[in-house]
Amino acid sequence: MSKKVRLMQGNEACVEGAIAAGMMFYSGYPITPSTEIAEISAERLPRIGGKFIQMEDEIAGIAAAIGASLTGVKTMTATSGPGFSLKQENIGYAAIAEIPIVIVDVQRGGPSTGQPTSPAQGDMMQAKWGTHGDHPVIALCPSSVKETFDLTIKSFNLAEKYRMPVLLMMDEVVGHMREKIEIPDSSEIEIINRKKPTCSAEEYLPFKPEANLVPLMADFGTGYRYHVTGLVHDETGFPSNSTQVADDLIRRLMDKVEVNKADIISWEEENTEDADILIFAYGCVARAAKTAIKMLREKGIKVGLFRPITVWPFPEERLIELSKQVKVIIAPEMNLGQMVLEVERLCNKHTKIERLNKVNGEIIYPEEIIAKIQEVL
Amino acid sequence: MPSQLVEQYFRADNLPQIWCPGCGHGIITRAIAAAIEQLDLDPNKVCVVSGIGCSSRAPGYLDFNTLHTTHGRALAFATGIKLANPDLKVIVIMGDGDSTAIGGNHFIHACRRNIDITTIIFNNNIYGMTGGQYSPTTPKFDKGTTAPYGNIDKAFDVCDLAGAAGATYVGRATSYHANMVTTLVKNGIMNEGFSLIEAISGCPTYYGRKNKKGGPVDMMKWQKDFAVNVTAAARMTPEQLEGKFLIGEFKNKPEPEYTKEYQRIIDSLKGSDV
Amino acid sequence: MKMKSISSNEVNHGKLIINTEWCKGCGICTAFCPTKAIELIGEKVTVADIDKCTQCGLCELRCPDYAIYVGGKKNEQKG
Numbered sequence: 001m002s003k004k005v006r007l008m009q010g011n012e013a014c015v016e017g018a019i020a021a022g023m024m025f026y027s028g029y030p031i032t033p034s035t036e037i038a039e040i041s042a043e044r045l046p047r048i049g050g051k052f053i054q055m056e057d058e059i060a061g062i063a064a065a066i067g068a069s070l071t072g073v074k075t076m077t078a079t080s081g082p083g084f085s086l087k088q089e090n091i092g093y094a095a096i097a098e099i100p101i102v103i104v105d106v107q108r109g110g111p112s113t114g115q116p117t118s119p120a121q122g123d124m125m126q127a128k129w130g131t132h133g134d135h136p137v138i139a140l141c142p143s144s145v146k147e148t149f150d151l152t153i154k155s156f157n158l159a160e161k162y163r164m165p166v167l168l169m170m171d172e173v174v175g176h177m178r179e180k181i182e183i184p185d186s187s188e189i190e191i192i193n194r195k196k197p198t199c200s201a202e203e204y205l206p207f208k209p210e211a212n213l214v215p216l217m218a219d220f221g222t223g224y225r226y227h228v229t230g231l232v233h234d235e236t237g238f239p240s241n242s243t244q245v246a247d248d249l250i251r252r253l254m255d256k257v258e259v260n261k262a263d264i265i266s267w268e269e270e271n272t273e274d275a276d277i278l279i280f281a282y283g284c285v286a287r288a289a290k291t292a293i294k295m296l297r298e299k300g301i302k303v304g305l306f307r308p309i310t311v312w313p314f315p316e317e318r319l320i321e322l323s324k325q326v327k328v329i330i331a332p333e334m335n336l337g338q339m340v341l342e343v344e345r346l347c348n349k350h351t352k353i354e355r356l357n358k359v360n361g362e363i364i365y366p367e368e369i370i371a372k373i374q375e376v377l
Numbered sequence: 378m379p380s381q382l383v384e385q386y387f388r389a390d391n392l393p394q395i396w397c398p399g400c401g402h403g404i405i406t407r408a409i410a411a412a413i414e415q416l417d418l419d420p421n422k423v424c425v426v427s428g429i430g431c432s433s434r435a436p437g438y439l440d441f442n443t444l445h446t447t448h449g450r451a452l453a454f455a456t457g458i459k460l461a462n463p464d465l466k467v468i469v470i471m472g473d474g475d476s477t478a479i480g481g482n483h484f485i486h487a488c489r490r491n492i493d494i495t496t497i498i499f500n501n502n503i504y505g506m507t508g509g510q511y512s513p514t515t516p517k518f519d520k521g522t523t524a525p526y527g528n529i530d531k532a533f534d535v536c537d538l539a540g541a542a543g544a545t546y547v548g549r550a551t552s553y554h555a556n557m558v559t560t561l562v563k564n565g566i567m568n569e570g571f572s573l574i575e576a577i578s579g580c581p582t583y584y585g586r587k588n589k590k591g592g593p594v595d596m597m598k599w600q601k602d603f604a605v606n607v608t609a610a611a612r613m614t615p616e617q618l619e620g621k622f623l624i625g626e627f628k629n630k631p632e633p634e635y636t637k638e639y640q641r642i643i644d645s646l647k648g649s650d651v
Numbered sequence: 652m653k654m655k656s657i658s659s660n661e662v663n664h665g666k667l668i669i670n671t672e673w674c675k676g677c678g679i680c681t682a683f684c685p686t687k688a689i690e691l692i693g694e695k696v697t698v699a700d701i702d703k704c705t706q707c708g709l710c711e712l713r714c715p716d717y718a719i720y721v722g723g724k725k726n727e728q729k730g
């Protein structure tokens with residue numbers, strides 16, 4: 001099997017992963033530090049018969065991607081902080097209308113224009129709560145170039161499988177860093193496509209869920225003429241004022257993720273078997289954590305890493321287990337404490353939790369993590 | 378059994394519409410369906426997209442591939458649909474607020490791209506759905522719930538706006554002139570490019586009441602009496618045209634269409650992916 | 652998707668068919684009927700004199716609720 005090894009940037013790996021997953025449509029608006037994702041998509045897509053369009057703003061970027069998805073193609077849009085804010089309304093639309101789409105946020109310093117070229121992890125809670133109303137969320141967080149490739153594919157697979165928007169929460173470091181990655185042969189890549197109806201058009205109920213709570217999705221233009229709305233709707237797709245219908249719909253949307261958690265959630269552990277100190281880190285910070293662990297282990301300090309790969313839904317159970325084993329959890333984040341809120345909520349009965357936060361536009365260095373650990377020991 | 382047109386192109390189970398008695402939106406929606414009937418389009422290939430507002434509820438009553446999106450964003454969703462699958466005939470329905478306030482940016486850019494979408498703006502000069510606030514097309518000095526002392530904003534001429542922004546087919550009719558709506562929509566659909574049809578609608582409930590325009594019949598009579606066909610207007614004096622508004626076809630100037638241009642790029646790159 | 656077929660309160664007057672359930676009584680059809688063949692009674696459209704109806708179709712064209720339409724060949728072939 002031919003394996004291609006290439007040196008590439010995280011943002012490029014995102015596009016390569018998307019194309020490997022079957023992306024045929026990209027619409028977006030340029031913004032640092034995500035712009036390369038648009039530029040590379042513009043270059044690559046027409047070569048494979050796909051489409052790229054630069055829209056007038058980020059709202060239009062996600063809207064066009066949702067529209068395109070309804071015709072049966074896999075679509076993506078990428079942005080950073082300010083653009084992620086603008087996309088929120090239509091993220092909710094994709095959630096309630098159950099339209100697969102991948103949204104990439106290459107995080108930079110905020111709020112507002114903030115620090116356009118600096119890395120941050122300030123949008124982690126926005127990923128969960130950014131759009132109004134109760135809605136399901138799947139958000140993945142890569143910490144290397146190779147993982148960006150893999151998680152972009154996974155994002156598409158989850159979006160297709162669960163008919164919902166999936167967020168890929170990168171950061172400036174991962175987006176712009178260059179690493180050698182091995183691109184697997186397409187035969188080795190698992191690709192999931194949305195399930196389409198096979199029944200007659202007369203029998204098709206566009207929002208009637210299958211056993212896994214996900215309805216079958218017909219492409220626009222294939223004879224299943226149906227209605228899609230952001231209003232609460234029943235199985236026919238038409239708006240409904242029934243309290244029962246509203247309750248059933250919102251609960252089912254949430255349950256799509258809740259019930260299928262085991263299939264969705266993933267995390268990485270390193271040196272946790274004997275650890276009595278646990279570093280909780282994700283994205284580029286997890287890289288510093290790994291270096292810190294290596295240095296501390298050399299000194300005989302038993303430190304381990306827990307790295308959520310799906311940040312939403314959060315890998316609760318395993319973290320709780322580990323919290324019973326360790327004396328302290330150190331949570332370094334490039335924000336003033338976001339995912340640590342989950343750690344505290346789940347683990348503060350079992351162990352001590354120490355925050356380490358940075359919002360000055362710099363990355364967190366291994367030495368800073370080591371210093372924090374030495375301070376609390 | 379409703380009329381054949383309704384039977385064939387509407388989701389009759391969802392009728393009657395939620396609209397108020399005498400709302401012009403129902404008349405215009407029917408006129409659009411009539412255009413589709415006269416062109417004998419395959420309903421499976423027709424896609425009707427709307428934003429949010431009273432007017433944007435129209436697609437729910439029409440038996441095509443229908444998409445009711447977010448306020449102002451219909452054209453952005455529709456652009457994605459059309460570019461992803463140019464075989465679909467894409468029709469967009471928006472209100473005046475939907476299209477020219479919150480959706481103004483998407484509107485001018487869809488015109489500029491000349492993407493093959495036929496857009497019908499149901500212009501009732503007011504925000505109907507939210508209860509009668511003034512919109513970017515509310516005439517100066519008219520009233521809305523948020524313009525209790527009269528609107529001091531200057532109104533947009535939606536057709537001028539579309540033409541200047543690059544739409545290649547532009548026309549205006551009214552709910553009274555429903556057959557003209559049908560003709561313009563037909564021409565718009567046949568135009569390979571972005572077409573804008575402004576359909577003057579009546580909102581008796583809010584615009585009519587707030588501005589003492591009378592009921593649905595009075596509002597239709599006003600349309601009948603004050604509309605002047607653009608061809609007739611050419612022979613009229615400014616005095617004769619005082620207080621009147623123009624209807625008819627304003628622009629029909631085909632230019633290269635967006636999705637065709639994109640396909641040209643794809644074709645030129647064939648076999649070049651390495 | 653299959654919609655259940657509607658059974659509505661339709662009255663077939665030959666030249667005209669009226670769906671009283673859908674009629675919202677706006678008065679547009681009666682105001683613009685060139686022959687005054689129809690009238691509003693109790694907020695519903697009714698036939699005043701069917702003989703006057705020329706089947707010009709203007710009522711059908713302008714009824715916002717599709718509650719009135721001309722009968723005969725076109726609309727009756729299926730029902």
Ligand SMILES: Cc1ncc(C[n+]2csc(CCOP(=O)(O)OP(=O)(O)O)c2C)c(N)n1
Pocket residue numbers: 429430431432433448471472473474475476499501503504505506507512580
């Ligand atoms: C983002 C957002 N802002 C505001 C609203 C509230 N809203 C709904 S419809 C509407 C205006 C409708 O007016 P118009 O587009 O003219 O359509 P009409 O109802 O008159 O047909 C507004 C402001 C909304 N739904 N979404």
Ligand code: SF4
Pocket residue numbers: 395396397399400401402431432501505506579580581582583584
């Ligand atoms: S509020 Fe106005 S625009 Fe809305 S349905 Fe009623 S009459 Fe029509």
Ligand code: SF4
Pocket residue numbers: 667683684685686687688689703704705706707708709710711721
């Ligand atoms: S078809 Fe013409 S004449 Fe007959 S009722 Fe209707 S408007 Fe009047």
Ligand code: SF4
Pocket residue numbers: 399673674675676677678679680681691695696713714715716717718719
């Ligand atoms: S126009 Fe239609 S809704 Fe209005 S009165 Fe006549 S039949 Fe009834």
